[in-house]
Amino acid sequence: MTDLTGEVLEAGNPDYERARTPALPNYHHIRPRAVVRCFTPDDVSNALAYARESGIHVTPRGGGHCFAGRSSTTGIVLDLSPMNDVSVHDGTATIGAGAKLAEVYGGLHRHGLTLPAGCGPTVGIAGLTLGGGLGLLGRRYGLTSDRLRAAQVVLPDSRIVDCAHDREPDLFWALRGAGGGQFGVVTKLVFDPVPEQLATRFVLTWPSSRAADVLQKWQEIAPDAPDELSANLKIDARGATVFGTGRPDDFLDLAPATSDIRTMPYFELKQSFDELGELDPGPVLSRSHFFRRAVLALDDLGPGRELNFTPMGGAYNRTSRAATAFAHRSERFLVEHVSADADWVHQTWAQLHEHASGGVYPNFPDLHLADPLTAYHGENLARLKEIKRHYDPTGLLHFPQSL
Ligand SMILES: Cc1cc2nc3c(=O)[nH]c(=O)nc-3n(C[C@H](O)[C@H](O)[C@H](O)COP(=O)(O)OP(=O)(O)OC[C@H]3O[C@@H](n4cnc5c(N)ncnc54)[C@H](O)[C@@H]3O)c2cc1C
Secondary structure: OOOOOOEEEOOOOOOHHHHHOOOOHHHOOOOOOEEEEOOOHHHHHHHHHHHHHHOOOEEEEOOOOOOOOOOOOOOEEEEOOOOOOEEEEOOEEEEEOOOEHHHHHHHHHOOOEEOOOOOOOOOEHHHHHHOOOOOOOHHHHOOHHHHEEEEEEEOOOOOEEEEEOOEOHHHHHHHHHHOOOOOOEEEEEEEOOEEOOEEEEEEEEEOHHHHHHHHHHHHHHHHHOOOOOEEEEEEEOOEEEEEEEOOOHHHHOOOOOEEEEEEEEHHHHHHHOHHHHOOOOOOOEEEEEEEOOOOOOOOOOOOOEEEEEEEOOHHHHHOOOOOOOOOOOOOOEEEEEEEOOHHHHHHHHHHHHOOOOOOOOOOOOOOOOOOHHHHHHHHHHHHHHHHHHHHOOOOOOOOOOOO
């Protein structure tokens, strides 16, 4: 039997509890047989060999934020957080797959660079990139995965390979939008970063009585706005909030009750929105879907219920559907229903879903979907299944809803 290398933490070890616990409270009860803290690709390679030989389930973990708990298991969790280096050479960023977004933004900021990527300082760059990656610079520069130029991957047979457009091109294609825990364990990500610039930050609010008007206007403006404008909308019991980066002039016509508009370095802007990525203290259910038509009306939301609207369009939609595994290149916006009140989430999701496109963002996995693989991967599904058969013929890397 191959030996596990790295730092192996089992129950009883003082570091086990912290290492085993994922970010989302929904999955805190799952106790792995061991957490292997991986310092090198060889540690990952040995752990995959051990899993093959023992038949014990294994799953990689970056930031541990998966909505469906896919980086938790009663088997072996591969904790990649020790591999979190961020370096820049000749304008190219090389990032260890265990880095969290705060480490990525901080490391790139020292070089006057950044990446179009998400909110949430403790979200993992690996999980985010491998499922796409939406963020405030996305309408301008595309998905996080659209900036990926190469990756180092430990395959299910324990081989360590590099992939890029000209090396293992099918694997590289699949990683950009469908790569989370499916084809191999990524140990290094190489990106083409973007310049960090001064940016306008805005937060505009309206009371609940105006939420329906704001929603209607948002649907008309946000998905077709110039690339520089990224305007997110949140509606909850307190009212409507439009926030983001760019010039929000069109929303000022709606006479917000409060408006906070400031210019600042992009790094500070990003940090100022950190609280958006904060986790609820208890379990919540989140379901989402993409929309191509502006058709949404609104019922009153009670306390603890939240609808989040993310604009698509712009650079997201200028890459073709077949260019990478990310299939959602014709969507106008994404709606997320979030609450601890699961009945409300299911009910409002079902009400809106008849107007939705059918696509679901792979990074917001939803265990209640009737046909999840079509929802996540659309017309790219057949090619992804072939690539899965090639790189993981025995299905070593699996979870509910995996390919
Ligand atoms: C608070 C919060 C804020 C968020 N904000 C955003 C946002 O702004 N934009 C956005 O697009 N998404 C956002 N998300 C969703 C986020 O993109 C996904 O949850 C993502 O999968 C998290 O990645 P992770 O590494 O933190 O999670 P993990 O649970 O560690 O991993 C997610 C999946 O990827 C796999 N994986 C992890 N590391 C590797 C690896 N090295 N190689 C192969 N597979 C791997 C895991 O096995 C799992 O299947 C947010 C989620 C939360 C909870």
